[in-house]
Amino acid sequence: MSDEATTDEEKGIFGGLFVNKHVEYIKSLDKRHDEIEYWMTEHLRISGIYWGLVALHLLGRENELDRDKIIKYVKSCQNTDGGFGGHTGHDSHLLYTMSAIQILVMYNVLDQINGDKIIAFVKSLQDESGEVSGDCWGEKDTRFAFISVAILSFFHAVDQFNMDGVIEYVRRSMNYDGGFGSQPGGESHSAQVYTCLAALAIAGRLDIVDRDRLSGWLAERQLKSGGLNGRPQKLEDACYSWWVLSSLKILGRVHWVDRQRLCAFILSAQDTEDGGIADRPGDIADVYHTCFGICGLSLAGFDKYPLDEIDPVYCMPVRIAERAGLRSWMNNVPKTWK
Template sequence: MDPPTFLPKKHIAYFQRCLTLLPHPYQSEESVRLSLAFFCLGGLDVLGALDATLTDDQRQGHIDWVYAQQVTPAITTVPGTHGFRGGPFDGPLDDRVNGVNYVTANLATTYSALLSLVILGDDLARVDRKAIVRSMTYLQQPNGGIVPHPYSAECDIRFLYCACVICHLLDDWSGFDSDRAVEFIRRCQNYDGGIATSPGEESHGGMMLCATASLKLMGRLADGLPDRVAVLRWCIDRQNQGFHGRINKTDDTCYSFWVGAALKVLGHYDLIDDNRQREFLLTTQRHIGGFGKAPTEYPDVLHSYMGLVAFSMMGESGLAEIIPELNISKESYQKFLVKRCV
């Protein structure tokens, strides 16, 4: 039997299918449809297939659909609720209950919306930048962490990272206190060198990227994590064949992105054993396209996107280079910068 090989054409077909129609099990993920769309658009972008798979009308249709999820002050005046919701799952944006509109944006889906628009070639001209930045002042907590929306009690490093990407893309940090954010990240570092979701919790591979990428975007990578050696040791220890996200867990496709991208941000991707990682990822690649979480799992758009980006970071021929701290291709981001400067 021939050894497995990377299957770019199969992956293009997979993301194209999922961008058009997701399988039945995804119905429970309707509230984050924008994030699912980002994985598909991002995957096609990294594969260099976006222009070939989307007509101009389809591209504009996706852009208009993303903007249709924007929650602005004209829709609700509740502080901290502005940005993008995850999809039309909760009905029209102007629905009111007893005269009050309870619709709210979410930082995670605002992050996905802005990245998707940039990938699609939009200049973000229709984004209500001031409203989003103003929302940050309500979402950032006294401890420096950030909640995703004003009705949430989840204050952790994931949403801090989303906020950093949003501020960077909008080129406006005025609603964000970076000093408090850096202190929050420092408190999330554990004795083992890893980074937790919030202070006192278990170290986690996804949080490692959220921390390192946030610090780089804030220009604080040099001083944000004083014990750099412990951070690198924790990341390197996560590689078995592929990578796993927590101590004593099995390897998982997505951590080739989370931990690998963190090492890219830190400038030490050379410490990865690419051969072992490639062998593992080829076992989670499916013949119908896409990647599963593990060798025995069906593909899903999150693991498919992250497996693909892992191949990009390893320098796979034909794949676009990504900017790990932004989680977007370098080409799409540079095109966006040109439009932003016009």
């Protein structure tokens, strides 16, 4: 049969979404040993696997990767302090520990690692005030406040943490525009908004948030192209399809952005020849933007292909979050937001 006679669906193209191309792109990432980018991003290896696996799950193609090989590799990245590095032999960091746990949860093998050691590692990074560092070197950020709480919630150990300190740190990072920064006094940024909202959702303290003001600030992140930016006066970027929409989902205000125009922007950032999604049209695709672009399509209700529903707090498919007992955060959302 000629290409002309082949339908879009037979090519794996659904409503402009190049499903088969994206699957093949993700599968190829661990085979590019002749490219400098492969070696320059060694420290991101475990997060790269997480991003790729989330995208494949949303596309309904999670079995395309070698499950046993990935599980073995992830376990090899755990250090004696209980945390995980971005690659075997790398220092532990909360970012990579979170990615490792998410991978193991998606494969339903979290019980294969020592949870007590991970809990101890996370607790060791919180100081007396309740603020949390990403690693032993002491950098503090609202990202780490969220990640620490999220990791502990996987093991039902949030009550072992100084949650009052975390909540106060997040509250002090809230700005006059309703947004949140990376720390008290930091500029509001969409990614930090997500981390703070997600932390408050798990903690049951969304009452701190100015819902209307924050929803308005997030809705203003949509530009004429349909894409979203991270803060005022910046370019649109496909990854903010996740950071902005996940926050609006928690707030119950996804409908405050034009979702059709956003989907069109994400689709325009695809590499239609080699697969993957870039930050914006014409740029080079990468697995990070591929993951969060597809997450954005899921949150926006893209209906040309049966994408799995994504949980806006844990950035994993809803069905997996439910299996892991992680959807209790929804009970903490004020009734008037639903």
